[in-house]
Amino acid sequence: MVLNDIIINFFSSALSDLANQHVEARIENARDERFGDFACTSAMDNQIRELCGIKNPRELATKLEQKLIERNSQERIFTKIEIAGPGYINVTLSPDFLFQFVLQSIQAQDKYGNTKAKSPRNIIFEFVSANPTGPLNIVSARAAALGDSCCNLLEAAGEKVYREFYVNDYGNQVNLLGISCLFRILELRDIKIKFSTKTSDETVQYKNEAGLPFPAEAYHGEYVKEIIASFEKEFVIPKAQLDRLLIQSQRTDLTEANIYTEILDNELNQIAAELGKRAVDQFLESQKNDLANFGVTFNQFFRESTLHQDGAVLKVATDLYDFVKKEDGKTLFLSSQFGDDKDRVIIRDDGRPTYLLADIAYHQTKIKRGFTHIFDIWGPDHHGYIARLSGAMQALGLAKDRFQVIIAQQVNLLENGQPVVMSKRTGKIITLNELMQEIPLDVVRYFFTMRSFDTHLDFDLTEAKDTSAKNPYYYVAYAHARICSILKKAEDQNRTPKLTKPNQIEWSDERRRLLVLVARFPEEVKDAALNFEPHRLISFLYQMAAATSRFYGVAENKIIDLDEKTAITLLTVLQSVAICLKNGLTLLGMNAPNRLDRDSTSADID
Numbered sequence: 001m002v003l004n005d006i007i008i009n010f011f012s013s014a015l016s017d018l019a020n021q022h023v024e025a026r027i028e029n030a031r032d033e034r035f036g037d038f039a040c041t042s043a044m045d046n047q048i049r050e051l052c053g054i055k056n057p058r059e060l061a062t063k064l065e066q067k068l069i070e071r072n073s074q075e076r077i078f079t080k081i082e083i084a085g086p087g088y089i090n091v092t093l094s095p096d097f098l099f100q101f102v103l104q105s106i107q108a109q110d111k112y113g114n115t116k117a118k119s120p121r122n123i124i125f126e127f128v129s130a131n132p133t134g135p136l137n138i139v140s141a142r143a144a145a146l147g148d149s150c151c152n153l154l155e156a157a158g159e160k161v162y163r164e165f166y167v168n169d170y171g172n173q174v175n176l177l178g179i180s181c182l183f184r185i186l187e188l189r190d191i192k193i194k195f196s197t198k199t200s201d202e203t204v205q206y207k208n209e210a211g212l213p214f215p216a217e218a219y220h221g222e223y224v225k226e227i228i229a230s231f232e233k234e235f236v237i238p239k240a241q242l243d244r245l246l247i248q249s250q251r252t253d254l255t256e257a258n259i260y261t262e263i264l265d266n267e268l269n270q271i272a273a274e275l276g277k278r279a280v281d282q283f284l285e286s287q288k289n290d291l292a293n294f295g296v297t298f299n300q301f302f303r304e305s306t307l308h309q310d311g312a313v314l315k316v317a318t319d320l321y322d323f324v325k326k327e328d329g330k331t332l333f334l335s336s337q338f339g340d341d342k343d344r345v346i347i348r349d350d351g352r353p354t355y356l357l358a359d360i361a362y363h364q365t366k367i368k369r370g371f372t373h374i375f376d377i378w379g380p381d382h383h384g385y386i387a388r389l390s391g392a393m394q395a396l397g398l399a400k401d402r403f404q405v406i407i408a409q410q411v412n413l414l415e416n417g418q419p420v421v422m423s424k425r426t427g428k429i430i431t432l433n434e435l436m437q438e439i440p441l442d443v444v445r446y447f448f449t450m451r452s453f454d455t456h457l458d459f460d461l462t463e464a465k466d467t468s469a470k471n472p473y474y475y476v477a478y479a480h481a482r483i484c485s486i487l488k489k490a491e492d493q494n495r496t497p498k499l500t501k502p503n504q505i506e507w508s509d510e511r512r513r514l515l516v517l518v519a520r521f522p523e524e525v526k527d528a529a530l531n532f533e534p535h536r537l538i539s540f541l542y543q544m545a546a547a548t549s550r551f552y553g554v555a556e557n558k559i560i561d562l563d564e565k566t567a568i569t570l571l572t573v574l575q576s577v578a579i580c581l582k583n584g585l586t587l588l589g590m591n592a593p594n595r596l597d598r599d600s601t602s603a604d605i606d
Contacts, residue, residue, distance in 0.1 A: 178276025
């Protein structure tokens with residue numbers, strides 16, 4: 001049981017005695033440690049006062065205080081219980097009680113922070129799901145870091161989690177990728193191509209020069225050239241086609257309108273389709289490798305194309321029976337009945353399914369596979385899509401609160417404070433692989449995770465490359481490394497922490513603060529998991545590192561100069577702090593080094 005639950009149960013039991021029925025106490029962390037560790041606000045709650053038959057908040061607080069003092073005389077959890085203001089009850093935890101969490105952490109080691117869920121949910125968590133039309137960029141990288149951290153935290157909180165990446169390997173984007181590959185191969189066959197530009201009003205235009213017009217909406221990046229290098233020789237373009245295209249490439253009047261009427265015929269479209277499939281496979285394999293190097297793995301990469309092959313996409317339209325209608329030859333899903341601003345087309349008038357229908361079919365498989373809760377991470381440009389898909393899940397029988405979309409806001413890539421422009425189609429991108437070559441993985445994961453989902457992230461490459469204590473990852477990592485160094489020196493002096501109960505020592509503010517943080521660690525892990533807030537754990541670890549620094553900053557805490565009893569006790573506490581720092585970083589996909597080059601971190605960590 002986490003610390004917060006213990007305190008809530010303690011107060012709830014006392015309140016229930018006063019009310020002669022079960023009453024759940026309202027507890028919050030104290031806003032200022034000078035006033036204690038927890039504050040009970042139950043006396044200000046009208047409903048609770050009615051249950052207890054007491055109208056005056058201060059009167060209820062006084063009676064509750066007496067109950068707490070009576071119970072505490074036996075359990076000795078608190079060293080101070082006092083009323084403040086109109087009826088707040090502030091409590092300060094005893095060092096002996098807090099030290100039990102230190103001992104628990106040392107016994108549990110890498111499992112400390114884990115809790116058990118009363119009824120574990122069977123969760124499928126979908127994240128990243130980047131289009132397989134290019135390498136992963138830093139926007140996908142942030143989703144990978146956040147999603148992986150959420151899954152780790154949920155598992156630590158006792159939930160069952162299945163990680164999935166949805167591969168959009170069907171439709172127009174794959175066709176465009178195939179055409180992009182075809183044009184690049186033609187370029188290698190000495191056939192001139194030309195690229196478009198956009199005017200101020202976003203009109204596509206081509207120069208009046210020789211060359212086959214490369215489709216404006218296709219993929220222009222150099223990575224297309226790189227990906228086809230491994231297989232382009234396997235694709236034979238008939239000589240008659242090459243001769244025809246060579247002649248056309250000498251024209252100066254060709255524009256995008258000519259691509260699909262004069263340049264591409266059935267034979268070339270078939271070659272482009274095969275190229276698209278091959279390129280998708282290559283890009284997907286590359287994405288898998290990049291994710292694995294980033295410390296992110298999935299239980300499954302689910303391909304959209306399998307849904308179309310199985311007929312599942314069109315079939316789901318019949319499963320929505322009561323919530324569809326026909327209009328002008330189209331089939332519409334009645335998403336307006338679920339909070340959407342209008343009904344949505346799911347089958348076009350020519351019988352082709354829309355992307356929405358494919359997405360509904362995919363999410364239906366999650367229900368059919370037995371998952372009780374469906375969580376997705378989407379980008380900020382998909383916010384308006386939530387209502388229609390949520391409505392479809394409800395129409396298919398899933399409770400509204402069992403489907404949740406988490407929107408991850410945009411990443412703004414900076415260098416020396418200046419924006420770096422990214423576009424997958426134009427090729428001006430910073431890939432995840434490039435980022436990991438420039439910056440250590442641990443730093444990348446830290447930066448991507450240190451802000452909440454709903455906050456835009458300014459990722460400054462210059463700041464991330466800084467190896468001093470100004471870099472927050474190194475600040476936390478050095479705290480762990482320094483504790484490991486102290487424990488090693490103590491071991492060399494035969495001072496090994498082997499306590500089974502606390503020694504009676506002087507608990508200064510700096511020493512006691514570490515006890516409180518160790519005790520709160522499982523609570524922070526659980527709350528970060530259930531609220532999808534990995535950044536909360538990041539903040540807590542930084543707070544713990546800062547508390548460790550303050551601890552070292554006091555001369556009375558210099559272990560080598562202390563008496564045996566005090567030294568062993570504090571070494572035990574430090575060992576526990578190191579466990580928390582390591583476990584927290586591990587849950588967030590980072591390492592906690594046992595040592596760091598002292599020259600790479602500035603002295604102000606001390």
